[in-house]
Amino acid sequence: MTLEVKKNIFIELGHFLKQFNANETVKNENVLKNDLFFNEFNKLIELSQSHNGWYTPEQVYFAIQSWAEALSKENLEKWLSNYNFDNVAPKNIALILAGNIPLVGFHDFLSVLITGHSVLVKTSSNDQHLLPFLAKYIIALEPKFADKITFVEGKLENFDAVIATGSNNTARYFEYYFKDKPSIIRKNRNSVAVIDGSESKEQLLALGEDIFRYFGLGCRNVSKLFVPKEYSFDAFFEAIFEYQDVIHYEKYANNYDYNKAVFLMSNFKLLDNGFLTLKEDASYASPISSVFYERYENLDLLKKQLNDEKDQIQCIVSNDLIDGSISFGDTQKPQLWDYADNIDTISFLLIT
Missing domain, CATH: 3.40.605.10 (Aldehyde Dehydrogenase; Chain A, domain 1)
Incomplete structure (x- = not known):
């Protein structure tokens, strides 16, 4: 052929x-x-x-x-x-x-x-x-x-x-x-979003798509947020409220109840809106129904951190804060040329 x-x-x-x-x-x-x-x-x-x-x-x-x-x-x-x-x-x-x-x-x-x-x-x-x-x-x-x-x-x-x-x-x-x-x-691998507080409600709503699509099970789902030191999550929680129906899905609800209970029994401080928990954590891989977050003071230092830890990251979402990042809401819309782990599969197959 x-x-x-x-x-x-x-x-x-x-x-x-x-x-x-x-x-x-x-x-x-x-x-x-x-x-x-x-x-x-x-x-x-x-x-x-x-x-x-x-x-x-x-x-x-x-x-x-x-x-x-x-x-x-x-x-x-x-x-x-x-x-x-x-x-x-x-x-x-x-x-x-x-x-x-x-x-x-x-x-x-x-x-x-x-x-x-x-x-x-x-x-x-x-x-x-x-x-x-x-x-x-x-x-x-x-x-x-x-x-x-x-x-x-x-x-x-x-x-x-x-x-x-x-x-x-x-x-x-x-x-x-x-x-x-x-x-x-x-x-x-996991995906992250970098926020600086200037995001519109529409962008934060689109970020909800990056978090909740496929119930967060994909490597392109955002599982961690990087936010400024004094960032308030009020606007974020207000924007993603449209995804509240996810809690009516039994498998997701069971994970939400279980993971929240584990966090609370361990005396971790949580932010919670009834269908998603936010936990301050240095890890990238958060459990279903939870997103980790980390505060940053210097964007240049954060860029270096993300570059140093790029082997753990599938993609980065931001409002053009990070070179090579993608727009809010687009993590689960990869193009044919967007290769997993940034490994060119076609090139591999042509020289194999």
């Missing part, structure tokens, strides 16, 4: 995904293979929460729409125009995927196939249905992909390189187990 053929397949996948929206799902008769896949995918979305309690329809629809927007002709061409795909020697690339948010491993899956390799996928037990379904759709569009895509339940074998995502503990296992293979091993 040529690169153009592969791009067109994923553009068509984007058209397919665009039909499924939390507000209204409308069948587009011009989408290829719709008669075979539309109703089945609709049912799968409805069943997703029974497969993983965190995968509510709202969260699954958001992930689907994010990929529908990403898989446009313009985005794919912009993403891939910087690479030379001549003389790629096809190999077998193993993927070990996380399952913290819906379709979290799709970018790696797309990258392997677009570069001309074959993919061996070991899905997370938390996300075993969405990606295999999209693979079926891709194969229906182009049967040649059938020989390029394999889902593995047991031990991974006969692969040339690996991309594995897990916790810091599993990453140590991956690094040992795959020490003789070219690899990308992803560990725990």
Whole structure:
């Protein structure tokens, strides 16, 4: 398959995904293979929460729409125009995927196939249905992909390189187990927001999206705030009040009650609005329903700290306070060229 053929397949996948929206799902008769896949995918979305309690329809629809927007002709061409795909020697690339948010491993899956390799996928037990379904759709569009895509339940074998995502503990296992293979091993990372007090209510409301989307389970979710020494959280709490309904979701509420109780029993001082706790803490990884914060006195010193600790950080949100930071509300809208851990997956696959 040529690169153009592969791009067109994923553009068509984007058209397919665009039909499924939390507000209204409308069948587009011009989408290829719709008669075979539309109703089945609709049912799968409805069943997703029974497969993983965190995968509510709202969260699954958001992930689907994010990929529908990403898989446009313009985005794919912009993403891939910087690479030379001549003389790629096809190999077998193993993927070990996380399952913290819906379709979290799709970018790696797309990258392997677009570069001309074959993919061996070991899905997370938390996300075993969405990606295999999209693979079926891709194969229906182009049967040649059938020989390029394999889902593995047991031990991974006969692969040339690996991309594995897990916790810091599993990453140590991956690094040992795959020490003789070219690899990308992803560990725990968290995202942060840097606030200086000049933020508008709209920006703080958008920050709530960065915190609460996917219930805070993604590495791109903001789990820590850096605020000025005398900063008052009144405006922040007022802005994010619109997210109060999150507490009505049982799994989130259980985490809120449990983590708040643990903090209080340990005599930690908390700021609390009834559905989110704020705790002053130097760590980056806060538990579900809680965000850590740290006060700073000097922005230049904070920039140095963030640079020194960049291996723990996935992305930074700010109002242009930090070079390379992204806008409030955009953490869960990465572009195709926004690579996890800032490791260029395509370049890795082209030289593997």
